[in-house]
Amino acid sequence: MSQDIAYQEAYRRExxxxxxxxxxxxxxxxxxxxxxxxxxxxNNRLKEQQSLMLRNEKLATLGTLSAGIAHEINNPLAFVLSNMESLRRYINSYNALLKLNRQWQEQQNLSPSLSDQLQTLLDEQDLIFIQEDTEELLTDTEEGLIRLRDIVQNLRHFSHSQGSERVKADLAAGLNSTLKILQSELNDSIAVNCMIDSLPLVECNPGELNQVFLNLLINAKQALEYNQNPQIFISATSQDDVIIIRIKDNGSGMDEQVCKKIFDPFFTTKPVGQGTGMGLSIVYGIIKDHNGTINVKSAQGKGTCFEISLPIAGTS
Amino acid sequence: MKGVIFNILEELVEQRCGMQAWNNILSELGNAGIYTAGKSYPDEDLMVLVGAVSAKLEMPDSEVIGMFGEYMFSQLADRYPIFIEQENTLRGFLKSVDEVIHVEVRKLYENPNLPSFNCIDTDDQTLLMEYRSPRQLCILAEGLIRGAAQHYKTTITLEHPRCMHKGHDHCDLIIRFQA
Structure with a gap:
């Protein structure tokens, strides 16, 4: 029995x-x-910060590069465009000459030998065709040059070398007016949910910021193309000394690789010829120029959210 | 299920029916009965043991589980006083449970069967706890809440209008605190 008690005690101790x-x-x-x-x-926060830093550095480098390229292309482009105008005027003079010759020929104002000589020259040099084709060549060339000018303009927007004028403006009004412009495009199929607080006036370039809103909303709309229940959420609020604007959609979203590149100039996921790849680069440039920040969160198949924060007090 | 739960069940049986009863249950089930708090064990093992205990006590499973829950609280409070000390009131404690479970269970193993408690302060006297768990051990949760109320010397009434066993996607545990 005492053995049992000893075991019990040991058991309790154990x-x-x-x-x-x-x-x-x-x-x-x-x-x-x-x-x-x-x-x-x-570690996650560090990784996020690091990738943000890398992104900003990359975009800053691209900005410098773009500004340089834009400047270098702009000068020759200006004189080529101006020369094109002169060239068109000159060609018109030559055309008048040719027309007069043809008129003389037809009205038999020329001696047969002169008329024959003229006809030989017209045939040999294919001058009638040249006259028609020159018109087309000039039009195409002008179109090409105008496209080049737009690209340069976009690059300058991205590299924010514009030095734009600043006025005090109401961003809530800007957002609402941008929405109005897009109303016909959005309203039919997409539900737009707005939570726009009344905001303090911000020293900014309202035209540029409206372009930012427009570009982001157009992107949201495009991301919602194949969505059953397409929705856009817009919120704007002021916190301390910044204004925070979020434009969110429940569209196709992007993977991490795409997310890293969306602000790069000429990066596009659209088929060749359908997008310039400059929309978000311009957005980035404008926000940067306003001393603000823009960040994106996206999940494939779930949607994308752009968050802009802009300082209220002077941005210059 | 964490090993400590098995340890507490063993203690309950030993207390109520003696050491021999637990040994008998284990040998009848062919279970070696080695459970340590540092490890997790299959849920089915616990349910089989609870079944055997109910048979021994001649009580329905649900009653045993409820009783076990109440007893379990006092034992857990004894072993891990830190979670009780952090909260001064029953309501505060109940609201901290979800977070505690997540740390305590996940600190050693990822567990896909983790229960969740979503607490809603309905009013000053009432707390709604939404219980979700693939294990559907809402009766155990009820017992634990009663045990906690005893510990905090707070009188409560407990209602359980929505229940996963009645086909709802979660259980509503409504706790009314008596002034």
């Missing part, structure tokens, strides 16, 4: 010791788990 050991294990593993979670969070 049980207590085990409980202590287990408690130690639980406490330590809890500590480790919490520390590990903190580390994971810190």
């Amino acid at each position: 049980k207590k010791a085990r409980r202590e050991a287990e408690q130690l294990l639980e406490d330590k593993s809890r500590e480790l788990f919490k520390l590990n979670n903190e580390l994971l969070n810190t």
Whole structure:
């Protein structure tokens, strides 16, 4: 019997010791788990910051490069465009000459030998065709030059070398007027949910910021093309000394690789010839120029959210 | 299910029916009965043990589980006083449970069967706890809440109008605190 009691005592002691050991294990593993979670969070934040920094550096480099290219192309482009105008005037003079010759020929004002000589020259040099084709060549060339001029203009917008004028403006009004412009395009199929607070006036270039809103809304609309229940959420609010504007859609979203490149000039996911790839680059340039920041969060198949924050007090 | 839950069940049986009863249950089930708090074990093991305990006590499973829940709270409070000390009131404690479960269970193993409690302060006297768990152990949760109320010396009434066992997607546990 005393043996039994001894065993029971030993059992209780062992049980207590085990409980202590287990408690130690639980406490330590809890500590480790919490520390590990903190580390994971810190690491994620660091990674996010790092990729943001890399993105900003890359875009700054591209900005400098774009400004340089835009400037270098702009000068020759200006004189080529101006020369084209002169050339068109000159060609018109030559055409008048040719027309007069043809008129003389037809009205038999020329001696037969002169008329023959003229006809030979017209045939040999294919002057009638040249006259027609020159008109087409000039038109095409002008079109090409105008496209070049637009690209240069876009690059300058992106590299924010414009030095735009600043006035005090109401961004809520800007957002609403941009929405009005897009009303006919959006209203039919897309539900637009707005939560726009009344905002303090901001020193800015309202035209440029309206372009930002327009570009983001057009992108949202395009992302919603194949959505069953397309929705756009727009919110604007002021916090302390910044204004925060979010434009969110529940559209196709983007993967991480695309997300990293969307602000790069000429990056587009559209088929060749359908997009310039400059829309978001311009948005980025304008926001940067206003000392603001723009960030994007996106999940494939779920949607995209752009968040703009702009300082209220002077942005120059 | 965490090993400590098995340990507490063992203690409950030992207390009520003696050491031999637990040994008998284990040997009848062919279960070695080695459970440590540092590990997780299959949920089915616990349910089989609870079934055997109900048979021994000649009580329905649900009653045993409810009783077990109440007892479990006092034992857990004894082993891990830190979670009780952090909260001064029953309401505060109940609202902290979800977070505690997540840390305590996940600190050693990722567990896909984790329960969740979503707490809604209906009014000053009432707290709604939405319980979701693939294990559907809402009766155990009820017992634990009763145990917690005893610990905090707070009188409560507990209603359970929505229940996963009645086909709802979650259980509503409505706790009314008596002034």
